[in-house]
Amino acid sequence: MILELHRISTTFLRGTANAVKALDQLSLAVAPGEFVTIIGSNGAGKSTLIKSIAGLAPPDEGRVLFEGRDITRLPVYARAAAIGRIAQDPAESTCAVMTIEENLAMAARRGQARGLRLAVDDRARERFRAALAPIGLGLEARLAARVGTLSGGQRQALALLMATISGSRLLLLDEHAASLDPKTAEIVMALTARLVEERGLTTLMVTHNMQDALRWGNRLVMLHAGRVLFDARGAEKAALTVPGLVERFHQVAEDKLAFRR
Amino acid sequence: MSQVQALVLNMFEQGFLFAFLGLGVLITFRFFRFPDLTAEGSYPLGGAVAAALLVAGTNPFLATLGAIFAGAAAGLATALIHTKLRINNIIAGIIVMTALYTINLRVMGKANTPLLNTPTVFGDVAGWFSLSENVMTTIPIAAAMLAIGGLLLVWFFHTDLGLAVRATGQNETMALSLGVDVDRTKMVGLALSNGFIALSGALVAQNHGFADIGMGIGILVTGAAAVLIGEAIFGDRTIAVWVFAAIVGVLLYRLLVALALRLGLEPIDLRLVTALLLLLALAIPRFRRRILR
Numbered sequence: 001m002i003l004e005l006h007r008i009s010t011t012f013l014r015g016t017a018n019a020v021k022a023l024d025q026l027s028l029a030v031a032p033g034e035f036v037t038i039i040g041s042n043g044a045g046k047s048t049l050i051k052s053i054a055g056l057a058p059p060d061e062g063r064v065l066f067e068g069r070d071i072t073r074l075p076v077y078a079r080a081a082a083i084g085r086i087a088q089d090p091a092e093s094t095c096a097v098m099t100i101e102e103n104l105a106m107a108a109r110r111g112q113a114r115g116l117r118l119a120v121d122d123r124a125r126e127r128f129r130a131a132l133a134p135i136g137l138g139l140e141a142r143l144a145a146r147v148g149t150l151s152g153g154q155r156q157a158l159a160l161l162m163a164t165i166s167g168s169r170l171l172l173l174d175e176h177a178a179s180l181d182p183k184t185a186e187i188v189m190a191l192t193a194r195l196v197e198e199r200g201l202t203t204l205m206v207t208h209n210m211q212d213a214l215r216w217g218n219r220l221v222m223l224h225a226g227r228v229l230f231d232a233r234g235a236e237k238a239a240l241t242v243p244g245l246v247e248r249f250h251q252v253a254e255d256k257l258a259f260r261r
Numbered sequence: 262m263s264q265v266q267a268l269v270l271n272m273f274e275q276g277f278l279f280a281f282l283g284l285g286v287l288i289t290f291r292f293f294r295f296p297d298l299t300a301e302g303s304y305p306l307g308g309a310v311a312a313a314l315l316v317a318g319t320n321p322f323l324a325t326l327g328a329i330f331a332g333a334a335a336g337l338a339t340a341l342i343h344t345k346l347r348i349n350n351i352i353a354g355i356i357v358m359t360a361l362y363t364i365n366l367r368v369m370g371k372a373n374t375p376l377l378n379t380p381t382v383f384g385d386v387a388g389w390f391s392l393s394e395n396v397m398t399t400i401p402i403a404a405a406m407l408a409i410g411g412l413l414l415v416w417f418f419h420t421d422l423g424l425a426v427r428a429t430g431q432n433e434t435m436a437l438s439l440g441v442d443v444d445r446t447k448m449v450g451l452a453l454s455n456g457f458i459a460l461s462g463a464l465v466a467q468n469h470g471f472a473d474i475g476m477g478i479g480i481l482v483t484g485a486a487a488v489l490i491g492e493a494i495f496g497d498r499t500i501a502v503w504v505f506a507a508i509v510g511v512l513l514y515r516l517l518v519a520l521a522l523r524l525g526l527e528p529i530d531l532r533l534v535t536a537l538l539l540l541l542a543l544a545i546p547r548f549r550r551r552i553l554r
Binding site: 054056075076077078080081084085087091092093094095096097098102105106107109110111114115116117118119120162 | 416417419420421422423424425427428431432434435436437438439440441442443497
């Protein structure tokens with residue numbers, strides 16, 4: 001297993017009247033090469049799950065193992081060499097006031113010491129152009145342009161490249177296409193699938209779009225109230241449909257509620 | 262010497278010495294986007310350390326270098342308080358600024374250290390060319406030092422570490438997720454900023470012939486005004502333009518202040534002039550946008 005979550009729990013506003021249990025003793029094991037799509041209603045714990053793996057919101061209880069190593073309390077920057085993350089807001093994953101080549105140079109140094117070497121030289125530019133060209137958005141001709149001048153879709157495409165350029169092994173996508181128009185979202189999703197395939201990345205993708213959750217990946221996990229409600233892989237996942245998924249949701253949710261009573 | 266000539270020479274001489282302050286403030290104010298009040302203490306610290314060392318007979322270059330390191334240490338202290346104790350960066354700066362007041366007095370042993378018979382970097386460099394220290398030699402020497410400092414800064418912000426420092430200030434979440442230890446980059450940025458600011462204090466003390474405990478009062482506003490004036494003129498472009506704009510901003514600020522004095526205002530009116538300049542520099546970019554529309 002590349003990633004193991006052992007009974008992780010996270011409560012926001014703990015000790016107050018407004019305490020919210022975002023993750024409730026959640027356990028999940030992900031094998032290398034799996035592309036897991038994660039769905040669930042609002043407040044199901046999808047984003048919190050991603051953040052506890054990325055280190056942005058370490059769980060209150062439980063353990064997070066990555067490649068067998070306990071990373072539960074490891075600082076965000078210390079896991080960045082192996083784990084890439086893209087959020088919904090393009091402003092979070094790329095730096096608007098820095099140029100495309102500077103953003104890529106930052107990403108390329110992930111997990112390495114940052115010293116007094118010029119960040120962008122001709123060789124790096126060559127490499128960035130080669131990496132940008134297949135995306136088909138023309139970014140390879142605009143290396144010196146500030147990222148703030150790009151569209152949301154271009155920024156997310158760049159973020160994808162930044163998350164994968166330096167040999168990450170786990171990719172965390174938190175609704176990274178949700179803020180884009182349908183056509184751009186399609187381009188970004190196709191690019192995601194291609195990069196994941198090419199680099200053999202293990203991927204967790206949160207989405208609120210059931211179609212996307214069914215269409216992409218080889219495993220589907222449905223969260224509800226901070227727990228895994230439903231987990232399907234391979235052929236079982238391939239056979240799922242949107243109405244089927246909705247039905248499963250109601251069925252399992254009712255069973256669990258009945259059980260809890 | 263005509264009055265205009267004197268005014269222009271004074272602008273360049275004082276402007277080039279204060280420009281290091283502008284560069285230091287540029288780092289915290291523009292890249293880290295917070296007004297670092299450590300400057301109010303690290304600027305006189307630079308003057309105090311250089312003065313104390315000069316009086317003790319230290320070589321002027323070593324004394325100036327000592328001032329830079331002392332300033333960097335002050336910046337590091339602010340960064341440590343901010344990152345390790347999780348105290349707001351403005352408050353952290355205020356704490357260090359307050360502590361430095363006593364430290365500066367201790368370093369000098371008194372409130373004012375005259376440097377009348379001690380050598381200075383300007384006198385030494387002028388001496389290499391068999392010249393004496395005066396406004397006509399100080400200007401090219403200060404300009405050369407500033408050119409070196411400015412180029413080093415532009416170069417630094419294009420290195421791997423420099424990019425990490427910039428990203429830390431502009432988008433901390435991204436920096437973190439790209440593996441940047443932001444606590445460390447904040448220390449680097451604040452040390453660099455206050456090193457430049459202390460250098461400015463050390464050079465001004467040598468040029469004016471004394472270091473004074475009060476020389477840092479209001480210095481952050483002066484630096485911020487200069488940075489904002491530069492930005493109002495040149496706009497928001499590349500790092501090199503930012504650095505150049507900060508230098509031009511300091512020169513203009515000095516010129517405007519000197520003009521205000523020539524127009525009959527008294528030194529006690531200067532703070533009001535500074536406040537108005539600051540307001541103007543902040544208002545111009547907005548105003549310009551409205552005109553363009």
